[in-house]
Amino acid sequence: MPAPFTTLSDFRNMLVQMPGSEAVAIAQATTRNGQLTKPPGALGRLEDLAIWYAGWRGDPRPVIAAPQVIIFAGNHGVCAQGVSAFPAEVTAQMVANFEHGGAAINQLAKAMGARMDVHALSLDRPTQDFTQGPAMTEAELLSALNIGWNAVDPQADLLVTGEMGIGNTTSAAALAAALFGGTGADWAGRGTGVDDAGLARKVAAVDAGLALHAPADPLAALRCLGGRELAAMAGAMAAARYHRIPVILDGFICTAAAAVLDRLQPGALDHAVAGHLSVEGAHQRLLDALGKVPLLSLGLRLGEGSGAALAIGVLQSAVACHSGMASFAEAGVSDA
Template sequence: MPDFDDFEGLRALLSAAPAADAQAQAAARERNTQLTKPPAALGRLEDLAIWYAGWRGNPRPAVSSPQIIIFAGNHGVAAQGVSAFPAEVTAQMVLNFQAGGAAINQLAQVAGARLDVHALDLDRPTADFTHGPAMSEADCVIALQTGWDAVDPASDLLVVGEMGIGNTTSAAAIACALFGGDAADWAGRGTGVDDAGLATKARVVDEGVQRHRGGDGLETLARLGGRELAAMAGAIARARTERIPVILDGFICSAAAACLAQTEGRALEHCVAGHLSAEGAHGRLLAALNKTPLLSLDMRLGEGSGAALAIQVVKAAVACHSGMATFSEAGVADG
């Protein structure tokens, strides 16, 4: 069972979470200077490998056990017409994940990653946050605990993704509440809503944010989030305590992660942004989190798909760092 049963317990865990291993990071940085290449010739791959080495506590690490976890939840706010698809699609897509028929299944297989799927009370949507809090603290904590428990401590790289009709509206409301600006700045087309649907979405986000002002990231998560967003946040928090590096997915995952960052400033030091989503406000959200994406391929599927693809980039960075010969090993003059 998780070591927390309320928000205060999770806040304490985040505050006490370990940092990266400074000695391993320093040794990895020194090794990088000795590899058979010109300085900085591998660009961001070098920084990525050093970052990974620090979190794994090994100056010459390997990525061997990546885990992808998909969480699914339903949103009461979906009844306001904020999505191009009905809420029934959430459960239908969970079945598709379980049958191996979704994009994330293919990307997980290519990445050599374990894939787990968790559906959270799909027959009990969250409340419409324009009328009251989406979740009570107790409900939110249960979802956070589900995410926490879903992480395999033996994994060495984590991706969390989601499925939930209406969840880009929830993510936009969280981002707006945490970082300010107008609702229209954060509300995007999500599953492909038309102009009228986009206007409805912006109105719904504005009403939710106006109703639920104040509070830290966890309180905002409960008031405006969904069970799948809370589960993603719980999994990211668990990875932090286990020193498991995390690749963040798109807009919704980043909004869930932002709730941790706005609760504890160091909470996302073990995370990199996997990609820049085509969902319009994702770049703004990543800028607020000070995360530069590894990929930009106009993806906006969700499911953890962009981050799953970025597993290959992290693997490549680590393989080059750990597998390349040094100048002395290769008998190459280092200038």
Template sequence: MAAFSSLDDFRALLANMPAHDAAAQTAAAERNSQLTKPPGALGRLEDLAIWYAGWRGTDRPRISKKQVVVFAGNHGVTAQGVSAFPAEVTVQMVANFEHGGAAVNQLSRVAGAQMSVHALDLETPTQDFTQAAAMSEQEVVAALLTGWTAVDADTDLLVVGEMGIGNTTSAAAIANALFGGEASDWTGRGTGVDDAGLVNKTRVVAEGVAKHNSQDALEVLRCLGGRELAAMAGAIAAARSKRIPVILDGFICSAAAACLAQAQGGALDHVVAGHLSQEGAHGKLLDALGKTPLLSLNMRLGEGSGATLAINILNAAVECHSSMATFAEAGVAAG
């Protein structure tokens, strides 16, 4: 039986998601204070480990099953000339993911993560959102459900990524609709459009936001999003329902997550930002979400690549927390 069958059902789920285990988080903080290091010497790694422990319900967690899921969708708005690449590249890159040839495949292998790719109706692009809503309610719910069901129940750390020519345009429109300002504040070069292309892309974002003027974040996702963005949102929500921590990727992933955050306060408490993308508005979007990135390496590939790389940072934090000796165990005098 489907977890939800309408946007109203999905809203109700978001409003009744589980919280972290406060007792486990407190116990993890107490354990951290006893480890063989000066207080705070591991910096943010300590905070990450305590946060992770609270979501996994134990003061001494391990990360044993890391899952990376890439969702792919095609966008009707590409007909407006918003990308430097043709829409056919989406299908071609899905094949590359499936054959293990993309960057995220290599990063998943290095991180010890199981990776999969889900193509969402690539033969049927969303509507051009300057002309009509990108998706019907039935379509956006189906995409949310694809993400929801893609999360394995025994996963203990999730990364979601995307592939979809035109999706930085969709992400910029979502960010503009949710957080205001001018279209130019949120619109970047994406796959590398030139100056004239950026002017055109900014126009498209402004037209889309003006046409679909909604204060409802899930309606913003439906009208301006894409199937892969909705699937990422569904997967992030599913992870919350199972108390699985999530690492966000770049601008597009963050825009999808922002729809959850604006629909329900605290919806991203189980989420950390993996990296700061070189896509210009990503830092502004992370600020709006209250998220500080773990890495800043001038990456802008998408695919979940930056977040997958950041798995190694979170895993290191948890291993230090759970495997280090306490002062008592090591026979070291505490300060």
């Protein structure tokens, strides 16, 4: 179905009217959790995850049967500042790898039983170098938000968004700094593995972008400093909220895109959990700003939605235990 917004103002207003979690399902899931054949709280955070998931799906005994992984790819003009260890051509090469099933995310999505889709956004037309001008026009930002929105299958019951885009850790660092304050040194990390000189160029690029634009609101920050794939991820996560599909956030870049929604409307990410803690730069700081505690910490820094895809298994396990376990009465086990 077409996205229910045609302007950036529409997008802002839509976030205010998004559905919330269903209180009745939460209450019923909580009651069920207290009747399962285990000591209270014995499954720790898995119990909270299952109840959270039940609330968003409106089902006190849910199942996860149709997870979706979507990878968005975009190219960045800021690469002209020497901020990446790899050339921009790698973006298109990796998209081809995704499409042929050869990347890590392909294997992880398959292992988790997830549908995987790939959307390349104008790879032959990088965003403008944000140290020289706004990364995107309003029309380009709206197009990317729409692509993200329309990429979500309304029948999915869990969403992971991933990205590919040489230079996008620089864009994400600039976006995080615009949203939460600080300088390039606070937010820029080594990304694809840049050396000290490369990191210094990233820091300088972020600071130059912040000085040039001083964006007044989160969507302006996304337009001026972000990228098409970041905007598409934000659009997809907004669509997931609209369809009451829970979201697992990936690493630093995905979380920076998600933060735009949070800054636009408090609570806009209540339908999302953090899949993992990346070793990229300031991911922990970004998660702290959003109040998200990661499910996994495995030293990952690949992107592609890989850490979030791994976390699908954690959420599947939580829901399987909650919905599949017997109650004390069903099992004939004393709960005294």
